[in-house]
Amino acid sequence: MRQGAGPSLRRNLTVLAVVAVVYLLATVFVTNSYYQLIMTLVPVWALFGVSWNILSGYGGQLSFGHASFFGIGAYTVTLAMVYWALTPWLGIPLGMLLGGLAAVLIGMPTFRLRGHYFALSMLAYPLAILYVMQYLGFQEVSMPMYRADALRYMEFAEPRIYTLIAVLLLIGGVVVSMIIENSRFGLALLAIRQNELAAEAAGINARRWKMLSLIVSGMLGALVGGFYARVLLVVTPESVFGMLVSAQAVVVTLFGGVASVWGPVIGAAILVPLAETLQAELGTYLPGIQGVVYGIAIIAIMLLSPDGLFWTIRDRLLRRETPHGVGDVTAIVPAAGTDGRLSDGWSLAPPPIPASARRSGPLLQVDRLSRSFGGLRAVSEVSFEIAEGEILGIIGPNGAGKTTLFNVLNGVLSADEGSARLDGRPMLGKKTYEVCRMGVGRTFQVVRSFSRLPVLDNVIVGAYGAGMSDRDAIARAAQALRQVGLHGRAGVEAGQLTNKQLRLMELARALAGNPRLLLLDETLAGLGREECDEVLAVLARLRAQGMTICIIEHTMHAMMRLADRFVVLDHGRVLATGLPRTVVEDESVIEAYLGKKWLTRREA
Amino acid sequence: MDLEILVENVLNAVTAGVTIGCIYGLMCIGLGLIFGIMRIVNFAQGELLMLGMFTSFYLVSEGRILSFLGPYWGPFIGAMCAAPAIFAGGAVLHRFLISRVSGLRTVGSLDEGHFGQLVVTLGISLILQNGGQILFGSTPVAVRTPLSSQAFQIGPVYQGATVFLNKAKLVAFFVAILTAVVLYVVLEYTRLGKALRAAADNPTAATYMGIDVDRAYRIAFGLGSGITAVAGGLMATYISFGPFVGFDYVIIMYSGVVLGGMGSIFGAFWGGVTVGFVQQFSALVLPPQLQNAAIFVVFLMIVLLRPQGLFGRSAERA
């Protein structure tokens, strides 16, 4: 569990319990059987939203085909009862199992896709199953009645019992969701949603977490579907695999608030009664009014408050409060306090370089690395070395191939030729998160922060990427923040930071993974002169602590004071290597930067 | 004898594949403009198709404004009349809703606005489907033309094997080809068409050229809507339809556009033709309920098995 998760979790659980009790008390006063059904459907659709939210809200993998899981749950429960007289108490878990299995089968091919291709493909699955169900003759399957054995077959004459079960299931789902939200799982999903590349560069195995979220989400979806079938007693392919089912999950969550556990609950509590009542009152003259209302609701919410009601309201409230989270990290990191040592032996002092690593050879060795795009050789036979504890500046004019070089080094792009070794071990051909785990931290030209998360959580992502336990990750992240001088802002939402602070936070995120080598891409871009000096001071301090740094910069300006050595790239080739003083006097370098006329003019 | 039936079935599948395929091709061109070229993910494209069908239906049914054209000409002229109506509708949709989640506003944003587009167009789709149910009722209707029950008979080509060419589909086929050619000429050779392509290619640079990119997108969205609506009007002559018909065709359209290669109008057309073929040939071996499932499987295979290069833009930027 992450920092500060304890109290907020307890608070959320209290709220949940109170809401559930009030809701259940309210059911006592509802006597109309149609409204009793609505009382059951609210938690049902809320839970389905919670299920969708885990995949699409936290993970950002937008799915328009969540009905697959809902329908699988519903049909499993129904068919198992029809053919094997299996009680729903067992049928629902069986459905969840199949839902999880379906998630694996669907996820394996579909996660190869991104963005709208993923969303569109997910749409195809429930529809394909729908047609297969029709073909198999399961047009309309009714559950057999077992009046004599009501409890055993979950067949209650009293509709409020269904409401009770639905509420209990929702509580279970919400708790699962809260646990995810407050664990490394949730943090990994949020990181992936914000920027999969940055997440991988921080050591997160995106594919694995996405798959896990789909499985959890699919199992919950099947749970809801199975229970829904039991409540309605009859299933048709359209009613459980249809588009409107998938839309329910999307609509209640978007309306209530994406990536918040409360979102689907709020959304369902408002929209389900509204739509059902309209349907009941006006359905005879205006069939389909429910769909129209849903359509209007999501368009309105998308245009007016794109993240949903919960966030809009929360942001309003937060703005009124005094800015919170000024607390120093030391206050929230008890484990790292006194003796300066963490449970697994991480020292609070900068990680010492293991004796075995103190070797004469270079830390990073790049040999004749090349990478082309079409006809353009973006990186062409680049060779250089970085010694332990050195700061190497990679400089060069626009379009010289600097960022491409980094992308090849940390596995974002593949190399055409050449090799790169970290401490003798080959780096090329590995996935980005694997390169990170070898000990290569990276920052990006454009800072990608997780703006709704506190600074500390942003940094913890990096520590989780290195596979640390929760306690160590928190302590390491706090320490990394101190290393860059941001510890005073640990509790602040990243969205409120200045550009310089964002740069430092990204640096801390890279540091939190205990890297041996840092690849920094234009960390100074867009900074004013004084801000630039502050960041330079941080980098100099890191070097003093033994960190090895490879930094890309456009202008040699600031780098003159920082770097031990320069590699100058131009047109993808190494133009010059050497001490900063020598390099800036090098004629070919001056020509690349200022043009050859500069030289002739100045000399004349 | 068996061979004779086989030959007859295959030949009829080919002709049906060509005629229906070209109508699908036209339908795909509409989405190709919106999704393939402007990169707007439009979920409501199927509903535009549905609106095309109903526009034609309400124009040419008995006692309506165009019913004087008679059952032979009427349905096809009705289909073409759907174009301006749905063009206007599409342009209005773009002006008030789509433009807020696409175009210059979202260039360079994290996912280029795809999340917003998916959600807003899903909303439009829900409103049109269910609103359609309120306005048009849920009983399936059809645009009647005697041509749909008449066929040219070719052959016997091989022993007793005969090819039947449904006249309604044949006329629809020609109208589809004609519309596609007109659109092609407009996009390829007119100033407006070139400006639309330039705006889609690089909206910022297009602004530097003095092109009003918002307006260009609005027109392109309207065109994409109108073209799909014509295809809907043509299909209305040989299928019966209700307000939820669009859904079956959304996946077909996306399959066609993706198969044909993103960003190419021609490609979208051929993609649609291919899907038409797949559908007709699957009818030879699969029961009718599974034909649509077959198309979904094909769609998934296309999306999954095509090398990343085809989706280069989304893959590289991720």
Added chain:
Amino acid sequence: MLEVRNLSVAYGGLRALSDVSLSVGERQFVTLVGPNGAGKSTLFKTISGVVPPASGSISFAGEDLLARAPSDRAHLGIAHVPEGRQVFKTLTVRENLEMGAYPKAGHARWAQTLDRIHALFPILQERAGQLAGTLSGGEQQMLAIGRGLACAPRLLMLDEPSMGLAPSVADTIFERISQIHREDGVTILLVEQRVAEALERSDHGYVLETGHIVLEGGYETLLADDRVRRSYLGLTEA
């Protein structure tokens, strides 16, 4: 002809330009130099209307430019040749030029301007039917300039035309820009990294650093001042 007065621009909470003033006279050749991230491209984008200013004013030929819609500004005779070329990759070379001639002025003089563009860059005639995306970097740059010329502009704004080009190609480009200025009487506003080449040709120069104009003057003034050299190479201070 172009007057920028006290212009400030904020980009996502970040100050990209503060209180920038510069002026370009009729038929002048003005160069703007400065390190990356100094705000040169932002200035161009603000003039073209793609980026809204926080405060300040821009007038062109006596007209308030900020009151005009971005897409109107090309019609006034401002051609922007953007950084990174930004040709329409899926259009042919000829179609790219036609798009350049989208404003009325370019439209009306299409035949002459096309001849002139072909005279300046014969390769564009050879490659007329080819898709712009298949051209080499240098050819794309020529196309981008040609496209700018096609609207028969009064002001041609060029953003780093030498970027990523081999020195010999860059030399050709500079030669053509001078020619356009001399022979066609087009006013030029140039952003360049190759300081000497650019300043040599210009009447006036400005040095932009972290959003401020830190120096302005003629060729000799700027070339003699070490701030230019320092901007790029970071000498002196250390």
